[in-house]
Amino acid sequence: MFPEFETYIKEQASLSDDDIGLMRAKAIEKTLRRKEVLVHQGDVCRYKIFVTKGLLRAYTTREDGSEHIMHFSPENSWFTDPESFANATPSDYTIDALEHSELILWTKNDLRYLVANIPGLKACFDTLIYKAGTVLRRRIHTAISSTTEEKYEEFIKNHADIHARVPLHMVASYLGVTRETLSRIRRSYVIGK
Amino acid sequence: MFPEFETYIKEQASLSDDDIGLMRAKAIEKTLRRKEVLVHQGDVCRYKIFVTKGLLRAYTTREDGSEHIMHFSPENSWFTDPESFANATPSDYTIDALEHSELILWTKNDLRYLVANIPGLKACFDTLIYKAGTVLRRRIHTAISSTTEEKYEEFIKNHADIHARVPLHMVASYLGVTRETLSRIRRSYVIGK
Numbered sequence: 001m002f003p004e005f006e007t008y009i010k011e012q013a014s015l016s017d018d019d020i021g022l023m024r025a026k027a028i029e030k031t032l033r034r035k036e037v038l039v040h041q042g043d044v045c046r047y048k049i050f051v052t053k054g055l056l057r058a059y060t061t062r063e064d065g066s067e068h069i070m071h072f073s074p075e076n077s078w079f080t081d082p083e084s085f086a087n088a089t090p091s092d093y094t095i096d097a098l099e100h101s102e103l104i105l106w107t108k109n110d111l112r113y114l115v116a117n118i119p120g121l122k123a124c125f126d127t128l129i130y131k132a133g134t135v136l137r138r139r140i141h142t143a144i145s146s147t148t149e150e151k152y153e154e155f156i157k158n159h160a161d162i163h164a165r166v167p168l169h170m171v172a173s174y175l176g177v178t179r180e181t182l183s184r185i186r187r188s189y190v191i192g193k
Numbered sequence: 194m195f196p197e198f199e200t201y202i203k204e205q206a207s208l209s210d211d212d213i214g215l216m217r218a219k220a221i222e223k224t225l226r227r228k229e230v231l232v233h234q235g236d237v238c239r240y241k242i243f244v245t246k247g248l249l250r251a252y253t254t255r256e257d258g259s260e261h262i263m264h265f266s267p268e269n270s271w272f273t274d275p276e277s278f279a280n281a282t283p284s285d286y287t288i289d290a291l292e293h294s295e296l297i298l299w300t301k302n303d304l305r306y307l308v309a310n311i312p313g314l315k316a317c318f319d320t321l322i323y324k325a326g327t328v329l330r331r332r333i334h335t336a337i338s339s340t341t342e343e344k345y346e347e348f349i350k351n352h353a354d355i356h357a358r359v360p361l362h363m364v365a366s367y368l369g370v371t372r373e374t375l376s377r378i379r380r381s382y383v384i385g386k
Binding site: 126 | 253255259261262263276285319325326332333334337338366367368369
């Protein structure tokens with residue numbers, strides 16, 4: 001799994017071979033079967049996660065049993081529950097694998113050490129945090145201003161890879177719309193084509 | 194205006210008198226009348242803004258004329274359009290004053306200089322960006338998982354000060370719900386009390 005990460009990080013950041021060796025020394029490799037859970041809602045998310053293969057999902061379950069997907073994390077993306085990871089508080093999310101997934105994990109202490117000792121890594125994370133903020137703001141804007149049709153169109157446009165890999169009810173959960181409404185919209189798309 | 198900022202920043206960051214002198218030297222003070230616009234949608238947002246007094250709003254206007262409020266920024270808060278500010282691209286937002294407001298502005302070049310030369314300021318901004326991410330994630334979670342009643346309750350809980358200062362139709366716009374639904378919910382609140 002580490003070679004995939006090495007390819008990724010060399011494209012994203014200016015790291016020396018020593019830097020990469022340091023990251024490798026602290027890395028924990030983990031494989032998840034499809035449907036296997038990495039973090040249960042209520043547990044602490046102790047890792048910063050890099051997905052080298054597969055697809056992770058983070059979702060909350062409400063008291064009425066309804067599930068709400070906050071995030072999909074495919075190969076070559078980072079993920080964690082930032083609040084739980086930073087403060088060692090119970091996570092609001094369950095994080096599980098929607099496909100067979102291969103991950104690299106770093107603990108908070110190890111990541112702090114790496115960021116303190118690898119200047120290029122700090123710059124890389126600053127850029128990723130900025131980009132994540134852009135995505136969050138766009139998602140909020142869509143949520144408060146768009147029709148269900150527009151939400152679905154934007155999802156297909158921005159997450160074509162995810163759209164092709166998850167069932168429609170998960171897209172509905174991510175968008176905060178009902179499965180029935182989204183099914184109706186998709187049918188009209190298919191008929192329209 | 195600068196004394197208010199100085200009080201704020203001394204609580205947030207470990208800055209020397211020289212650091213604060215440097216920030217003062219680059220600061221631009223600006224007063225906005227109520228309803229005055231600082232940035233029009235389509236213009237570049239050239240400033241990082243600190244509000245010492247008053248209340249700013251950032252909103253988008255769609256082609257159908259509907260307005261969608263992305264953000265309220267009261268006294269002792271920072272604001273900018275991060276994408277427009279970072280990339281000098283046209284802003285998606287209009288930023289205006291909902292009350293007589295007093296602001297301190299820094300240009301991108303000046304802010305970059307300050308962050309590079311004041312380590313405590315970089316740490317302070319890193320913390321603010323992390324906290325802003327938490328707020329964005331919570332807002333998304335509410336948008337996709339909550340009923341209109343719950344959205345309104347959460348707004349009152351987390352933004353009691355804003356709730357007391359803006360008309361209900363602006364709360365509806367921020368939450369992405371119709372004014373009529375929110376009026377009905379508020380009436381039931383008043384009757385219930």
